[in-house]
Amino acid sequence: MQKGNIGVTTENIFPIIKKFLYSDHEIFLRELVSNAVDATQKLKTLASKGEFKGELGDLTIRVKAENDTIVISDRGLGLTAEEIDKYINQIAFSGANDFLAKYKDDANAIIGHFGLGFYSAFMVAKKVEIVTKSYQEGAQAVKWTCDGSPEFTLEETEKADRGTDIILYVDDDCKEFLEENRLKGLLNKYCRFLAVPVAFGKKKEWKDGKQVDTDEDNIINDTCPIWTKKPSELKDEDYKKFYRDLYPMSDEPLFWIHLNVDYPFNLTGVLYFPKIKSNIDLQKNKIQLYCNQVYVTDSVEGIVPDFLTLLHGVIDSPDIPLNVSRSYLQSDSNVKKISTYITKKVADRLQSIFKNDRKEFENKWDDLKIFINYGMLTQEDFYSKADKFALFKDTEGKYYTQEEYKTLISGNQTDKDGNLIYLYANNRDEQYAYIDAAVNKGYNVLMMDGQLDVPMINMLEQKLEKSRFTRVDSDVIDRLIVKDEQKGEELKEDKRSLLSTVFSGQLPKLQKTEFHVEAQAMGENASPVIITQAEYMRRMKEMANIQPGMSFYGEMPDMYSLVLNSDHKLIKQVLSETETACAEKLVPVESEIAILSLRESELHKAHEGKKDEEIPVAEKDELKDVEKKLEEQRNQKNSILNEYAAGNKVVHQLIDLALLQNGMLKGEALTNFVKRSIEMI
Incomplete structure (x- = not known):
């Protein structure tokens, strides 16, 4: 038996790991199951190269909770005593003390920086055992034990099969993780799309009025989710089913964009445009970020342009580390490239739908408008693409591109100073009399009743040359578009x-x-x-509802x-x-x-x-x-x-x-x- 101290140049790594981000210490399960997946996939790679000639057999990773322990078992590479000494015991890294002092409040930074995924086990465990046997012929099984201090023991043991069992003796203040529903929830959150089957208990069936276990493994993950497949292999129903699985209570999406790029970075995913019932439904944090099918976060600001955080779906990129901090996302050049690529891909897809099936695009415009307006307002490179397919809708329900609408109204809606006047209403019923007067005059009136239409109008007045937007009830009809025409005789x-x-x-x-x-x-x-009601003051008051700085x-x-x-x-x-x-x-x-x-x-x-x-x-x-x-x-x-x-x-x-x-x-x-x-x- 070998006894010793873990080669970490500071004794305070365990207290730091233990108290990290109490609300996030659930990531231990993601880290340990991900390690098991890595070990399994490496064995498959060796087998494909002919460097492992044994039978792969059943590669299912198994998670179970019993007798105050959580056990994660795999049939992957396994470890020799030397490898445990190298990868587990020797956390001897230069500058460790400085780093720990700097990042003592950020678990993800420490775990991610040093590849200490395994040590996240000590967030919930008072003692951890590794029972492992290498795939190499004639390997001796070993058992490593540590109680959360720098001291460990490493001894030979018996293990019939290759692979690794991680046994966590769960601490008293973390007993919640022994509950079946809690573990099931975490596996569903972090592991539901891992590339290797993960079993948690057995499938159940009803027998004699109660649920009992069957002999069949309860596999909790889909090892080949749709974003790992080629679009040519998928039908519309596959995309819709995946959406229903991710968001069971949502309406069918408007449409989706399949992302698939391998240069200059790797990125796959499927983004959905959700159907929004009302303005209240606007919710961010619906896009899930994965790294090699391992769940990372649903807070994707920085990776996805702000306006697209309103979308739903999945993005998977091995170029984004599992343990990411917000400051990392904001500064990393790869992340910025990904954001630019997604913007371009979304714009190209919208342009393609508009070009190939304009009728369908128009049918969905009222639902799409919030996303496109938000993008045009916040992202200059998106505006330059979207102005080709962003639509105006008039009070008769007809749709026009910016260019088409300009052509339509330039004859009759140009004032004496050569300004093009865009008339609009935001409530067809309440402003009916004003709309009717304008239409009788030969004018066209736009319907602008969206929650972002006021800032959109302000922006379009800056973008479109010699153009002004005027609500149809902001003046009497003859003064909406002044053409030097006087009607009737003015009173004294x-x-x-x-x-x-x-x-x-x-x-x-x-x-x-x-x-x-x-x-x-x-x-x-x-x-x-x-x-x-004068256009300027009314518009300023409307902007005050959106921009706090204009509250006066x-x-x-x-x-x-x-x-x-x-x-x-x-x-x-x-x-x-x-x-x-x-x-x-x-x-x-x-x-x-x-x-x-x-x-x-x-x-x-x-x-x-x-x-x-x-x-x-x-x-x-x-x-x-x-x-x-x-x-x-x-x-x-x-x-x-x-x-x-x-x-x-x-x-x-x-x-x-x-x-x-x-x-x-x-x-x-x-x-x-x-x-x-x-x-x-």
């Missing part, structure tokens, strides 16, 4: 002011909402009253314009009736306003070019007095008009109709509107 300023006062005074007081009233000639067939816009009130169509007979009627009904009261007030305004003007003129000290005090006092009286007379005029308007049902009905059309008439105001409508009928 005093009449516009009178109408503005009549309607302003009757507008409801809504929280965080401000109205500006104006009169404009829009043609006698246009609506009498229309509510619009979110605090500002909503600013609306109530535009009165001075050509419409109802507005003309209100103007005429107001002038008639209020004439007697208004004449003396307006006369006084005219006199005061004239005197105000004379005084201002007299003061022009004079310094403050050069103006006589009497004139300053008179000007203040005139301004005060003017304000009083104007307030009186407004009061007369508001008193009249308060009893004018047509004014209230027109305001309420405009509010109703914009979903702003609620509660008591809506009830009053219904009652008034019945009375007027």
